[in-house]
Amino acid sequence: MTNQQPASGVHSDTRSAPVLLVADPDDGIVRELAAALTREGVNVTGAPDGAQALLQAGALRPDVVLVSATLPVIGAVDFVRAVRLARAVPVLLGVGEGHAEQAVQALAAGAAACVARPYRVRELLPFVQASAPGTRSLLRVGHVELDVRAYQVRVAGRAVHLPLREFELLHYLMRNADRTVTREQIMHNVWNAAETTSTNTIAVHVKRLRARLGDEDDALIQTVRGVGYRLVTP
Numbered sequence: 001m002t003n004q005q006p007a008s009g010v011h012s013d014t015r016s017a018p019v020l021l022v023a024d025p026d027d028g029i030v031r032e033l034a035a036a037l038t039r040e041g042v043n044v045t046g047a048p049d050g051a052q053a054l055l056q057a058g059a060l061r062p063d064v065v066l067v068s069a070t071l072p073v074i075g076a077v078d079f080v081r082a083v084r085l086a087r088a089v090p091v092l093l094g095v096g097e098g099h100a101e102q103a104v105q106a107l108a109a110g111a112a113a114c115v116a117r118p119y120r121v122r123e124l125l126p127f128v129q130a131s132a133p134g135t136r137s138l139l140r141v142g143h144v145e146l147d148v149r150a151y152q153v154r155v156a157g158r159a160v161h162l163p164l165r166e167f168e169l170l171h172y173l174m175r176n177a178d179r180t181v182t183r184e185q186i187m188h189n190v191w192n193a194a195e196t197t198s199t200n201t202i203a204v205h206v207k208r209l210r211a212r213l214g215d216e217d218d219a220l221i222q223t224v225r226g227v228g229y230r231l232v233t234p
Helices: 027-038 050-060 076-086 100-109 121-130 164-175 183-189 199-213
Strands: 019-023 043-047 064-068 091-095 113-116 138-141 144-147 152-155 158-160 180-182 221-224 228-231
Touching (some): 019 027, 019 050, 043 050, 050 064, 050 076, 064 121, 076 091, 091 100, 100 113, 113 164, 144 164, 164 199, 183 199
Parallel strands (some): 019 043, 019 064, 064 091, 091 113
Antiparallel strands (some): 138 144, 144 152, 152 158, 221 228
């Protein structure tokens, strides 16, 4: 890919639509993704290598950056480190088969999450929408603080790494603090599914989330028997 121009749209600091920078050497993948996300109101800009992507990141100030594990010139892990030093922007790593070690290193360097490559709009869209201009970016409930745009969670001031699905689950519960949300609502809003996600899957993720947050007595995330869950403000 040699085209450095935006795959769609012209961006500025006064924009209302979210901007996604895609650093990927496959021009076809970038253009296909841009066409799909444009229909969702997202502006997409592509860069073919890490060096050009760093320039684009500084000039465009994107809301989210998606970087391929196959990125040339400046590799994906070094790219993540450089971007995170400059700005608190969520960086996603696009991975495929054989990229497990890169995924571990990128997450340690500050990547927000790993997503499948070729990319899926359904997987990417929640990240982009959460980082859209005007979106409330910092949520606090008791000693738990969630930064939507930076994809960071702190518990009593201590950084806690959450896998993507648990982060989305916590985000949804915090947005609905002190309200009971049903399992069906969680399926729809977190898993983007209707009937395909079992209640046992949700229960397993809630259990893991409680453990990571130190919610040993289930005082923060309460089970409403037969209905769903409620995140309670202390």
